[in-house]
Amino acid sequence: MRASAFTVGAAALTSGMSTMTGKLRAEEATPSYKTQLKIGFIVGAINDDQMAHIAEIGADGVETTVWDIDVDKAREARKIAEANNVKIHSVMRAWTNFNQPDSVVADIESVKRALRAAAAYGASTILLVPCRTGVAAPAPWDFQIEYDPETLLVSKVCEGDNEPYQEYIKQQNIATEVTYRCMEELIPVAAYEGVTIGLENVWNGLWCTPQFYSDFVRSIGSVWVKEYFDLGNHVKYARTEDWLLAGGGATITKLHIKDFLFDKDKPSGGEFVPIGKGFIDWKSVRDTIEQIGYNGFVTLESGGYTDEQHVQIFKNFFNGVPVLNGVE
DSSP states (O other): OHHHHHHHHHHHHHHHHHHHHHHHHHHHSOOOOSSOEEEEEEESSOOHHHHHHHHHHTOOEEEESOOSOOHHHHHHHHHHHHHTTOEEEEEEEEEOOTTOTTTHHHHHHHHHHHHHHHHHHTOSEEEEEOOOOOSOOOOGGGEEEEEOTTTOOEEEEESSOOGGGHHHHHHHHHHHHHHHHHHHHHHHHHHHHTOEEEEOOOSSSSSOSHHHHHHHHHHTOOTTEEEEEETTTTTTTSOHHHHHHHHHHHHEEEEEEOEEEEOTTSTTSEEEEOTTSSSOOHHHHHHHHHHHTOOEEEEEOOOSSOHHHHHHHHHHHHHTSOTTTTTO
16 A cells, blocks of 8 residues: 555656656747848858858858948859859948038949949948047936937937037937938938948947937838847947937837946946857847847847857857857
8 A cells, every 4th residue: 555655656756757847948048030131241252262161060151341442352252252152232331421511422422332242242221330439428318308309419418518529419410410411311221222221330429319319310211221239239328228229110210239238437347258258138138129029130240259159159149048058
């Protein structure tokens, strides 16, 4: 009888443990996301060995920094990439100085060249930082920008006395107005080439809050101008999730990825660190990407790991699990 009772008890215990294990597994299971993200790396000139490596490690595509290139050579680069099943998805034109009268004409022509190169590469986007300013601005965490919803011109940038920031306000408004004028000239070329202009504000002291930047990009009023957003660049201004929610899936065209360790005591508000070592809650960011319905490339702009480890980080991030699982 005792043996029988023990057997029944053991069976019940085993059954209970099985149920508990099943529950734990369910809780630990990878979330199912509907949005589809792709792995991108930044490269220079396209060559066969490089594209073979990109394909071998399991990445989906690349963003090239070589925008100043003849169309025929860009088409040859596209063939090399496609032969390795790699997509050249974007071209990094990066910094321009539309707010500087002595360089704006040349910069506009350079962006046109980048758009034509992007089309020849088979890329859908160029990354463009339209202006920069070096005048005194509020600390990143002190920005409280007030602007006209019609003109997007700024009247205040922080609470309290704005007198110390009058030159900054002036330069911010100049940047907004000249970017509008430059886009008027660039949008027809973008439309003709079928390439989106992805505007990025990369510590250039402009459009420094999530809603202001997204409102500015949308106010341009063209399907050919959207946000190119970096998940790690703007942590010192606001949470990554807030930037994503302000932009939304319809306004954000592409994403970069890096991590940032926020620290008010440092002159720059912190420092860039390898992914997983910073301030960003990557599971929350992935959930927010799902919420806004963004589908597309997430391109690496970070270091600290091998290419293969970065691919694992991408996969972890995409699946909503701790980004350093299997990496360290």
